[in-house]
Amino acid sequence: MTEYPPEPWHLTADAYLSIWRVPVGELPELPAGAKPLLLGSQAAVFTAWIDYQPPGQLSYHELLSCVAVRGRGLAASITDIWVDSEVSRAGGRELWGIPKEIASFTFTGGRTFTAATSGDWIATAAFTPRAGLPIALPVRFEIAQARNGSPLRTPVEWRAKPRAAAADWSVNPAGPLGCLAGKRPVASAALDATKLRFGSCPR
Numbered sequence: 001m002t003e004y005p006p007e008p009w010h011l012t013a014d015a016y017l018s019i020w021r022v023p024v025g026e027l028p029e030l031p032a033g034a035k036p037l038l039l040g041s042q043a044a045v046f047t048a049w050i051d052y053q054p055p056g057q058l059s060y061h062e063l064l065s066c067v068a069v070r071g072r073g074l075a076a077s078i079t080d081i082w083v084d085s086e087v088s089r090a091g092g093r094e095l096w097g098i099p100k101e102i103a104s105f106t107f108t109g110g111r112t113f114t115a116a117t118s119g120d121w122i123a124t125a126a127f128t129p130r131a132g133l134p135i136a137l138p139v140r141f142e143i144a145q146a147r148n149g150s151p152l153r154t155p156v157e158w159r160a161k162p163r164a165a166a167a168d169w170s171v172n173p174a175g176p177l178g179c180l181a182g183k184r185p186v187a188s189a190a191l192d193a194t195k196l197r198f199g200s201c202p203r
Helices: 086-096
Strands: 009-023 042-053 060-068 075-083 100-102 104-108 112-116 121-132 137-147 150-171 187-198
Touching: 009 121, 009 150, 060 086, 060 104, 075 086, 086 100, 086 137, 121 187
Parallel strands: 075 100, 075 137
Antiparallel strands: 009 042, 009 187, 042 060, 060 075, 104 112, 112 121, 121 150, 137 150, 150 187
8 A cells, every 4th residue: 555644735836727618518527426517508627737846745746637516615526637646646546536647747847748648648738927916825625526436525725826827738639638629728827836735634
């Protein structure tokens, strides 16, 4: 068994985020109990490249895709996610039911990204940040997954300095993010100096 930190994880990162509109019929399957939050016949899909760094508990790279879902407040369900850390993969799966898989990454200059599995490429992206806020803004939300067949909601606290960004994506149409191929994100952002607490505090 791979050892990983107990929850909550305290992480530090730079992140690059894009928001997409995807027809509900093109969405990947969601975990049990998760219902997409719809605007007409479309859902909001969020993708993010994340570079976890010291002084956080773990250091690794990540690409994820999640769907905004119904909840008591802000909530999302992670449908596809890749990391280059076996520790992160094991902890994400066993603690929170997050379907992490292993991939290889290239992060160039902090703003150009590629991800691939042993079988094929997943996606590439290049971000150009714009002006942003000089202060860190807090956001609280839930991650809706299923663990051992039962719905699970995990609290997340995220504090970052957001900057608007332009993003140029290329997505493998035959890959797991194929529902985004040929589409353009409606908005993108760079989230600098991110502080993240993922999971519940011990009682």
